[in-house]
Structure formats: structure tokens, C-alpha cells
Amino acid sequence: MRGMYIHIPFCHQICHYCDFNKVFFKNQPVDEYIESMGKELTLMQEDGISFEGIETVFLGGGTPTSLSEKQLDRLLSIIQEHVDVKSLKEFSTEANPDELTLGKLRVLKDGGVNRLSIGVQSFDAEMLTKIGRTHSPGDAERVVTDARKVGFENISIDLIYGLPGQSRMQWEDTLIKATELDLPHYSGYSLIVEPKTVFYNLMNKGKLPLPGEDMEAEMFHMLIDHMEKNGRQQYEISNFSLPGLQSIHNKIYWENDTYAGVGAGAHGFLMGNRYSNIGPIAKYMEKVNSGLRPIQNTHIVTTIESMEEELFLGLRMSEGVSSSHFLKKFGKELDEVYGSTLDSLIQSGLIERVGERIKLTKIGVFRGNEVFQQFLN
Structure with missing residues (x-):
């Protein structure tokens, strides 16, 4: 096993395009859920799954940074009980710009996290509101400055193109502002309208003014050209980096290699099996607390x-x-x-x-x- 993915399904705000397993943070058993993931890790080890020699850990969601400093600290302590964090090549977390305070950055850094993947999506304030984001362009710039202050160097930001009503000029402005931050890694994704999202419902009602295929292709071309001009190599269709600073964890997926999935709704690939965990948080916790691994589905890969x-x-x-x-x-x-x-x-x-x-x-x-x-x- 080369990597471990840990799912934090809590969000303070649900983005209009997101179809990942997530719930609103308020009134959720967050502390209990964190402890349940520790129990799942123990159950995996009792099942003979070794975490020795793994290369990466990735905290995804949902929003890992929706957790408080105390909750983040507890989560990282649990991970350290099962994984030799100091030997990891990469320890990443996803983050929202308006939730990543200096205090949380210090907790993450002290807990062994060495890479940040920040969901910026756009540097256009109006566009951010349209897609259900709660941060401002200024928040994105501030959090990069704060992260560097705390000692983070390996920082990536996500961007999205093909958004409703997005113009060529808006996308170009976002690309310019993104590369002005001079980060080692950028991800740029075209919008995919998934079922069970706000955008999907709007599209079905004819109220989602998406750019056409030609405009989307042009925006992709702009992304590639802009990153190339700024010295970021396209090492995967949607990902660009300085030499030697590719996302190791994501490469494990693309190299069709093995990784553990931990948490409600998480997916993993171990010993020739692809599996997914129970999605609903209460049912996930109930299963783990009864001493059983919370696997919903298993598929033996031929x-x-x-x-x-x-x-x-x-x-x-x-x-x-x-x-x-x-x-x-x-x-x-x-x-x-x-x-x-x-x-x-x-x-x-x-x-x-x-x-x-x-x-x-x-x-x-x-x-x-x-x-x-x-x-x-």
C-alpha cells in the first residue's frame, strides 16, 4: 500500500457543484466521528493491513479545515498513532481559504502536514458567490501569505473553468492572479455538472448558462499556455507543477496503485479489491463502534x-x-x-x-x- 485517503465529510457551506459525501457541520457528531476513524484504522491493522512504508496521507472532504484547532489536533494525533508521519513523502490536506486560520496552519504544520491543496476555484468575487463559495479573492491571497509564514512551501490551489456565465476575460484574470502567487503547483478542472447538486437542478430547469464546448476548449487551451509560460509543467491533464513538485498522492491513483480509504464514504484499493465505505455518518460510526470494518461494497478487480x-x-x-x-x-x-x-x-x-x-x-x-x-x- 502506497497511500492513505482520510475523508472528513463536514462543510460549513455546500458548494453548488459538489457531489462528494458531505454534510453541514452544524449539529453533527464531529468529535465522535474523529474517534471512529481511529477505530477503523485499528480494525484495518487487526485485519492484517500494514501501514508501514506508506508514502502519502491525504485529508479530503468535505472540508478538513472545517474542523476546529482542537479537532484537527486530535485527528492528527490519531493518524500519528497508526502511521509513521515523519517517514511520509507527502502529507496533504484540502483547505478552504476562509477557514484556514494561522492557528489551524500551525496545528497542521506541527502535526506533520507538509502540503496544502487550497480550493480557490476563482479570483472573481462575483463568480465565487455564484458557485456557492464563501471566501473572497483576498482570503485566497491572505492564506497563501499566512501558510508561507508558518513554513509551508508545498502549496497548490484548485481552479475551475467552464463555470456558469464565466467569460474568457474572467478566466484569464483568474489565471494571472493565480500565477502571481508563484506557487509550485496548480490544478485546473473543467466544471462537471453532477447529479444531486444545486447546479444539476438548475440545469434541468434551464437556468444554468454554461459556456459552450468551444469556449470550454479555449479556456483549457488558455490554462495550458498560461501555465507553460509561467514554468509550470503539465504532468497530468488537469495538473501543473514546477519540476519535482508533482502531487505524489494523486500520482498513486493515476499509476493504478494501492491506497487505503478511511472514513464515511471513502474509497480504497487494496489487495486487488476496490472498496467503498458506508456513506451516512451515523451508520458508518455504528458499524465501526460494533467492531466491524464499515465496508459497503467490495469489487474484485479482474x-x-x-x-x-x-x-x-x-x-x-x-x-x-x-x-x-x-x-x-x-x-x-x-x-x-x-x-x-x-x-x-x-x-x-x-x-x-x-x-x-x-x-x-x-x-x-x-x-x-x-x-x-x-x-x-
Whole structure:
């Protein structure tokens, strides 16, 4: 196992585009939930799952920084009881700009966290309100300054394009302000309207003025160009960094490697099984407190499925898929399994062979979903 994902499902505000497992913070059993995650970690170890030698821990949500300083401190103490935090290559947390106080930053730093992933999304105040965010552009700038003051150097911010009513000029302004912060890492995602979200309901009512596909493609192009001009290399379709500062935890997902999922609704991939935990917090806690692991669903990944995942996840990365690694992992040549599909995609100009690797072309990056679909039965 290379990584561990820990889910904090609490939010003080639900964003209009979010479909992750989350609840409003108020009146929730937050302290009890934190203790339950400690019990889950113990149950996993009793099941023979070793946390020795893991490379990364990632706190996601929800919003980990919705927790108080005391709650964050307790959570980090529990993690330290099970994981040798000092040996981690990367210990990340997601954060909201208006919740990440100097006090919380110090608690995180003292608890071993060494990377921040901050949900900025936009530097346009009006747009932030439209999408249900509660922070201001000034909050985003302030929190980066505070984080550096406390000693954080590995800082990333998330940005979203293709938002309702978003103009080319607004997106360009956000990109300029983002790179003026001179951070080592940026993530830029196109808006996906998911079921059970505010935006999904508005879209069904015809009240969500989204940019068209052409404008979205242009915004993606702007993102790539702007990051390249500012020395941030595109190492994955939506992620850009200075050399050597890629997200190790996210690369574990794209490299189709193993990780534990801890907490309500968390997903994991261990010993050939993909699993998901019980989502509702009360039911999750009830299961753990009864001495049982809170697994809702388990799927044994077949060899064919694992091969498919190796391709459509690996091709997301700029370095692409290694033919020699594929052979070592599956005992079969890449061309033996996918030769005709690869030849077709090469002829279409969507992928290319570079040495022993298969990669998306520049055109393929823009048509990634079309490429990935070719590897799914």
C-alpha cells in the first residue's frame, strides 16, 4: 500500500457543484466521528493491513479545515498513532481559504502536514458567490501569505473553468492572479455538472448558462499556455507543477496503485479489491463502534479491468504508459492486448509512441475522454 485517503465529510457551506459525501457541520457528531476513524484504522491493522512504508496521507472532504484547532489536533494525533508521519513523502490536506486560520496552519504544520491543496476555484468575487463559495479573492491571497509564514512551501490551489456565465476575460484574470502567487503547483478542472447538486437542478430547469464546448476548449487551451509560460509543467491533464513538485498522492491513483480509504464514504484499493465505505455518518460510526470494518461494497478487480485502468488512468499523465511496466505487471505485451486499438488511435493522431511509452498527443489531451473510452469494454 502506497497511500492513505482520510475523508472528513463536514462543510460549513455546500458548494453548488459538489457531489462528494458531505454534510453541514452544524449539529453533527464531529468529535465522535474523529474517534471512529481511529477505530477503523485499528480494525484495518487487526485485519492484517500494514501501514508501514506508506508514502502519502491525504485529508479530503468535505472540508478538513472545517474542523476546529482542537479537532484537527486530535485527528492528527490519531493518524500519528497508526502511521509513521515523519517517514511520509507527502502529507496533504484540502483547505478552504476562509477557514484556514494561522492557528489551524500551525496545528497542521506541527502535526506533520507538509502540503496544502487550497480550493480557490476563482479570483472573481462575483463568480465565487455564484458557485456557492464563501471566501473572497483576498482570503485566497491572505492564506497563501499566512501558510508561507508558518513554513509551508508545498502549496497548490484548485481552479475551475467552464463555470456558469464565466467569460474568457474572467478566466484569464483568474489565471494571472493565480500565477502571481508563484506557487509550485496548480490544478485546473473543467466544471462537471453532477447529479444531486444545486447546479444539476438548475440545469434541468434551464437556468444554468454554461459556456459552450468551444469556449470550454479555449479556456483549457488558455490554462495550458498560461501555465507553460509561467514554468509550470503539465504532468497530468488537469495538473501543473514546477519540476519535482508533482502531487505524489494523486500520482498513486493515476499509476493504478494501492491506497487505503478511511472514513464515511471513502474509497480504497487494496489487495486487488476496490472498496467503498458506508456513506451516512451515523451508520458508518455504528458499524465501526460494533467492531466491524464499515465496508459497503467490495469489487474484485479482474485482470482485464486492471489492464483497462492501467491505460485510461496512465494516459492522463504526460509521461504516458510504459510498455515495459505493463509487461512486468501483467505478463503480456501491451501490443498483444491493445495493438489494434493503439494503432487506430495513432492513425487518428490522438496518441503517439515515444520510445517504449504510449502518450496522448496535443490533440489527444483535448479529446482525452474519447481516447479513454477505447480501453473500456
